[in-house]
Amino acid sequence: MTVDVKHYVAADLSEIRQQILDIHVEVRHRDFGLTGPFYEVERFDERLSAYSSRPGWTAVVGFEEGRPVGFCFGTSLGVNTQWWDDMTSPLPEEMTTEDGTRTVALNEIVVRKPWRGRSIAWQLHEAWLTHRSEERVTLLVNPANGDGAVQAVYEAWGYREVGQQRPFPDSPVYAVMLRAVKQA
Numbered sequence: 088m089t090v091d092v093k094h095y096v097a098a099d100l101s102e103i104r105q106q107i108l109d110i111h112v113e114v115r116h117r118d119f120g121l122t123g124p125f126y127e128v129e130r131f132d133e134r135l136s137a138y139s140s141r142p143g144w145t146a147v148v149g150f151e152e153g154r155p156v157g158f159c160f161g162t163s164l165g166v167n168t169q170w171w172d173d174m175t176s177p178l179p180e181e182m183t184t185e186d187g188t189r190t191v192a193l194n195e196i197v198v199r200k201p202w203r204g205r206s207i208a209w210q211l212h213e214a215w216l217t218h219r220s221e222e223r224v225t226l227l228v229n230p231a232n233g234d235g236a237v238q239a240v241y242e243a244w245g246y247r248e249v250g251q252q253r254p255f256p257d258s259p260v261y262a263v264m265l266r267a268v269k270q271a
Contacts, residue, residue, distance in 0.1 A: 090149035092214040106155045155200035164190040173252040186230045193226040227261035
């Protein structure tokens with residue numbers, strides 16, 4: 088199954104912000120029961136605003152018959168990025184040195200329940216990466232999600248875990264994953 092995928096840049100955020108927030112609430116709160124200050128829609132909206140204010144932010148939203156079914160978004164890691172600062176064990180400098188064009192961070196990828204298990208997340212992921220010029224992509228995943236099943240999906244997509252971090256004092260400890268933007 089495929090969906091219609093539309094690409095967006097930061098200047099377009101006002102057009103899709105409410106759809107992203109609504110999907111976030113539906114999936115994170117209702118489907119997965121994630122609660123607490125870190126998962127509240129206001130905090131998510133603050134993170135969305137912060138991410139989209141950085142150079143290189145882009146998003147994709149998938150639609151079926153005009154209804155939004157999921158989204159993903161991310162941004163380039165700049166020279167002064169803090170992405171690698173919260174690692175539980177430091178990584179080698181050659182892995183964490185950024186120049187604004189080397190690495191893109193996939194900040195969020197979310198698909199509504201009726202469309203899960205149909206490769207929609209993969210389609211959104213690959214459509215988003217199609218427009219990226221960086222050499223590699225990184226993401227954070229909670230290893231406990233789905234008893235490890237979510238991380239296993241990313242591994243099947245070519246990601247490998249390079250360490251762990253806690254980016255916010257009230258966030259879980261995430262696995263940090265990395266892969267090439269263009270797979271061979």
